[in-house]
Amino acid sequence: MIPQIEKLKYTDSGNFFLLAGPCAIEGEKMAMDIAEQIVLISERLKIPYVFKGSYRKANRSRIDSFTGIGDEKALKILQKVATTYNIPVVTDIHTADEAAMAAEYVDILQIPAFLCRQTDILVAAANTGKVVNIKKGQFLSADAMQFAVTKVRESGNPNVILTERGTTFGYQDLVIDYRGIPEMKALDVPVVLDITHSLQQPNQASGVTGGKPQLIEVVARAGIAVGADGIFIETHPNPAEAKSDGANMLRLDLLENLMQKLVLIKQTINQIG
Numbered sequence: 001m002i003p004q005i006e007k008l009k010y011t012d013s014g015n016f017f018l019l020a021g022p023c024a025i026e027g028e029k030m031a032m033d034i035a036e037q038i039v040l041i042s043e044r045l046k047i048p049y050v051f052k053g054s055y056r057k058a059n060r061s062r063i064d065s066f067t068g069i070g071d072e073k074a075l076k077i078l079q080k081v082a083t084t085y086n087i088p089v090v091t092d093i094h095t096a097d098e099a100a101m102a103a104e105y106v107d108i109l110q111i112p113a114f115l116c117r118q119t120d121i122l123v124a125a126a127n128t129g130k131v132v133n134i135k136k137g138q139f140l141s142a143d144a145m146q147f148a149v150t151k152v153r154e155s156g157n158p159n160v161i162l163t164e165r166g167t168t169f170g171y172q173d174l175v176i177d178y179r180g181i182p183e184m185k186a187l188d189v190p191v192v193l194d195i196t197h198s199l200q201q202p203n204q205a206s207g208v209t210g211g212k213p214q215l216i217e218v219v220a221r222a223g224i225a226v227g228a229d230g231i232f233i234e235t236h237p238n239p240a241e242a243k244s245d246g247a248n249m250l251r252l253d254l255l256e257n258l259m260q261k262l263v264l265i266k267q268t269i270n271q272i273g
Contacts, residue, residue: 001190001229002048003131003161005088005107013046014270015263017230019090019133019192020255021052023244025074034235034252035081041256045263050088050108051081052232057244058094059114075105082107090133096124103128113137113165113197116148126155133161135194138168142180149187160189163232166198173201176219178226185227192230193223196248211248213239217258224265231262 002011011017020038025031035051042049055074057067068074075091082089082105090108093099094115102109109125111118113135125132134148145162152160162184166174176198184191198219199212220231236242239249250258 001185001188003108003159003190005050005131007082007086007088007107008048008050009087010042010046010048013048014266015045015047016224016228016266017048017050017190017192018042018259019050019052019230019232020235022236023054023234023242023246023249024057024068025053025055025077026243027069028077028080030237031077031081032084034237035085035087037252038235038255039085039087041259044256045259047259047263050090051078051085052090052234053078053081054092054244055102056092056094058092059112071101075102079105093121093125096120099124099128103130107131108133108161110163111135111148116140116145119151122148122151123155126152126157129157129159131159131161132157133163133192135163135165135197136180136184138166138174142177142183145184146187149189161192161230162187162189163192163194163230164198164228165194165232174198176222178222181223181226181228185229190229191227192232193219193228194232195219195223196232196234196250199248201247213248213250216250217261220258220262221265224262225269227269 078089088107091106092110093102108131110133116134116137132152149160169175235250235252237252239246
């Protein structure tokens with residue numbers, strides 16, 4: 001399943017769709033450069049592509065962590081990416097009041113995993129008429145996400161995506177239960193696998209989230225094989241210098257090779273049915 005978004009290209013290619021970009025909007029040049037490179041990759045491989053970038057990072061372990069460059073400034077950069085490359089864009093919201101504001105600039109509103117049970121946020125996002133991407137809470141089963149979907153649908157908005165991003169495994173790790181992908185697909189919504197966040201190691205003593213980026217390809221291959229409709233990847237030219245979540249990002253120059261492999265796996269899945 002592919003979400004119905006006006007600017008989403010190559011929806012008839014038989015490929016998965018891709019949500020990719022930096023964790024946070026750090027500046028206009030950085031966002032535009034990343035978008036340009038991923039657009040070229042998506043065009044070569046006929047992958048439906050949505051640019052991802054958080055205009056603000058509200059969920060930080062430490063008070064001195066980077067949270068953003070300013071809401072309006074970052075949202076205008078997202079809008080410029082969308083208009084320059086004629087692609088959809090997605091960003092997170094963190095309170096109900098943010099929904100209408102962010103909806104003026106983006107095509108998809110994303111509900112962070114920790115907030116996926118917050119009724120007021122889900123309803124506010126639904127009321128904008130935008131596609132709503134709900135990340136599954138690390139503390140929830142796949143089946144429990146039916147209630148989040150219902151909240152959006154019963155608010156009059158049928159345009160829902162669900163995203164798997166790992167389940168809490170002990171205090172400082174996550175594990176992916178791939179059974180959840182077909183379970184959530186049974187709710188008749190597109191299902192995305194968030195690869196890079198699923199490889200986070202949260203709650204580190206330093207207050208900075210760790211990760212296992214060396215497993216990105218392993219997780220991505222498995223996700224496509226079990227039927228994920230979309231792939232979510234945070235990427236940066238130099239993850240070590242990223243201002244947020246650099247520990248689990250994919251280096252941008254590695255993205256095309258990974259996408260080539262995933263397209264081949266998807267083609268095989270399509271052939272065997």
